[in-house]
């Protein structure tokens with residue numbers, strides 16, 4: 001995840017939320033072929049550009065281990081480093097999404113975790129397609145475009161003192 005990726009997520013979210021054609025055919029049953037071509041178009045035009053679905057999962061590491069190196073991807077150099085876990089759903093496109101998970105409770109200051117600060121996840125509202133069997137025709141699928149809230153990175157913040 002780079003800053004450019006985050007900007008791309010934001011821009012693509014705006015584009016998709018304003019697409020009137022997408023809303024118009026949201027509740028129509030489609031054949032398996034049509035489902036597959038719609039899903040691969042969606043994957044190509046949206047998810048592939050986000051750079052989120054193909055993230056290789058990093059080897060598991062702790063906050064303390066990351067604090068010692070602070071090298072590599074932004075997720076490993078951030079003061080609030082994060083890792084990814086794979087979220088899977090067979091009735092969703094994309095089937096796999098990498099969810100960011102903060103590695104530390106505090107933030108890494110001078111190579112040590114400092115609990116005066118908090119690592120907090122940042123969420124993006126991303127579009128997914130879901131498929132369910134068509135109620136009137138078991139050979140077809142109802143495809144819906146939905147918003148999903150996905151943790152994409154972590155940031156470092158001072159604790160929230162407001163209640």
Ligand SMILES: *[C@@H]1O[C@H](CO)[C@@H](O)[C@H](O)[C@H]1NC(C)=O
Nearest residue numbers: 109110112113114115116117
């Ligand atoms: C954590 O950060 C606070 C605020 O900057 C600082 O006063 C404190 O000494 C730090 N604690 C450690 C263990 O480094």
